[in-house]
Amino acid sequence: MEKLVIIPTYNEKENIEKIVRRVFSLEGDFHVLIVDDGSPDGTADIVRKLQSEFPQSLHLVCRSGKLGLGTAYIYGFKWALERSYQYVFEMDADFSHNPEDLLRLYHACSLESADLAVGSRYVKGGKVVNWPWDRILISKGGALYTKLITWMPVSDPTAGFICYKRKVLESIPLDNVQFIGYAFQVEMKYRTWKLGFKIKEVPITFIDRTEGVSKMSKGIVKEAMLGVWKMREF
Numbered sequence: 001m002e003k004l005v006i007i008p009t010y011n012e013k014e015n016i017e018k019i020v021r022r023v024f025s026l027e028g029d030f031h032v033l034i035v036d037d038g039s040p041d042g043t044a045d046i047v048r049k050l051q052s053e054f055p056q057s058l059h060l061v062c063r064s065g066k067l068g069l070g071t072a073y074i075y076g077f078k079w080a081l082e083r084s085y086q087y088v089f090e091m092d093a094d095f096s097h098n099p100e101d102l103l104r105l106y107h108a109c110s111l112e113s114a115d116l117a118v119g120s121r122y123v124k125g126g127k128v129v130n131w132p133w134d135r136i137l138i139s140k141g142g143a144l145y146t147k148l149i150t151w152m153p154v155s156d157p158t159a160g161f162i163c164y165k166r167k168v169l170e171s172i173p174l175d176n177v178q179f180i181g182y183a184f185q186v187e188m189k190y191r192t193w194k195l196g197f198k199i200k201e202v203p204i205t206f207i208d209r210t211e212g213v214s215k216m217s218k219g220i221v222k223e224a225m226l227g228v229w230k231m232r233e234f
Contacts, residue, residue, distance in 0.1 A: 003030045003106060004085040006076035008069055011041045012093040020050055020058060022099040023091075030089075030102065033059045033079060035072040069160075070184030074177060077169045088169060090162040097161040101204050105163035114200035115168050116192045118154060119161030125203030126156070146186055152193050155201060157186045168197050 005023055009016060016034070023030050032054075036044045047060045061075065073090055080088045087109055091097045101119055108117035120126045122143055128136055139158070146157040162185075172191050179187050193199055 002085060003028060003087045003089070004076075004080045004083075005030055005032045005089040005091050005102065006073060006080070007032060007034050007091055007093050008072035008076075009034055009036045009039060009043050009093050010066055011039045012043050013039070013041045013046060015093050015095060016043050016046050017050060019091075019093050019095060019099065020047070020054075023102065024054060024057065026099065026103060028103065028106065029057075031057045031059065031085070033061065033076050035061050035063065035076050037063050037066045037072065068180030068184075069182075070177065070180035070187075073184065073188075074174050077164075077174055081166070081169055086166045088164045088166065090160055092160060096207055098205065098207070101161065101202070102163075104202050104204075105161070108200045108202050109163050109165050112200060113198060114163075115165045115197035116189065116199045117163040118156060118159050118189065118199060118201045119204040119206075120154075120156040120159055120201035121204065121206045122155040123201045123203050126201075126205070128206045128208075130208035131206075150186075150190055152190055154189050154193070154199060157189055158182045160185050161204060161206075162188075164192075165197075168192055168195075171195050171197075 007019065020032055023032055034047050036047070044060060044062050047058065051058050051060065061079065063072070063075070077088060087106060089102060089105065091099070091102070097119060105117040105119060108114040121128050122140060143155060143157055146152070147154070172188070172195070177184065177187055189199065
């Protein structure tokens with residue numbers, strides 16, 4: 001019981017069984033924690049059925065309503081720290097993150113001395129598939145904007161495909177994390193970097209979802225743009 005993949009969900013019935021089975025098909029005994037925010041489409045019911053097949057390795061937490069990506073991960077981090085997991089992963093349910101790359105993130109932390117491994121779209125070898133040009137421009141511009149303001153040496157600061165060593169999550173005051181949208185991803189990397197931990201970016205191919213509905217909104221983008229300035233006060 002060493003590796004835990006946290007997957008937040010809201011209305012992911014098209015993807016959830018496939019993503020869980022893909023993770024469990026990997027070598028290395030990964031466990032999965034689904035944090036479902038009261039999906040009305042029955043996502044949690046699908047997970048419950050799968051738990052009879054994977055009783056020791058598939059875990060489910062159901063919350064009442066959409067409480068935000070950041071709070072789902074914070075809940076998952078605390079859940080992992082209460083148990084004996086040494087490597088904790090963030091991953092989307094919609095296959096924008098290739099489950100095979102979990103192994104590469106794990107190796108970066110377990111074999112290459114990284115404390116935090118980031119699946120990066122914007123380092124050499126990384127790329128984005130199926131995004132319109134304007135969304136790529138906004139995303140890359142936001143990454144550069146974040147780098148200029150924080151000086152954090154991470155090319156893809158809003159990336160959500162990540163492996164943490166346990167000691168990183170133990171060192172961050174999780175109750176003090178302020179943001180819940182994409183700024184949450186920036187804040188966690190920034191806090192990790194400020195604490196002196198080693199961050200390594202692993203190139204990935206990010207593929208935009210083919211099933212289900214994106215959770216992106218203007219409010220999430222605005223939080224990220226303004227939140228970067230607040231982080232310099234940490």
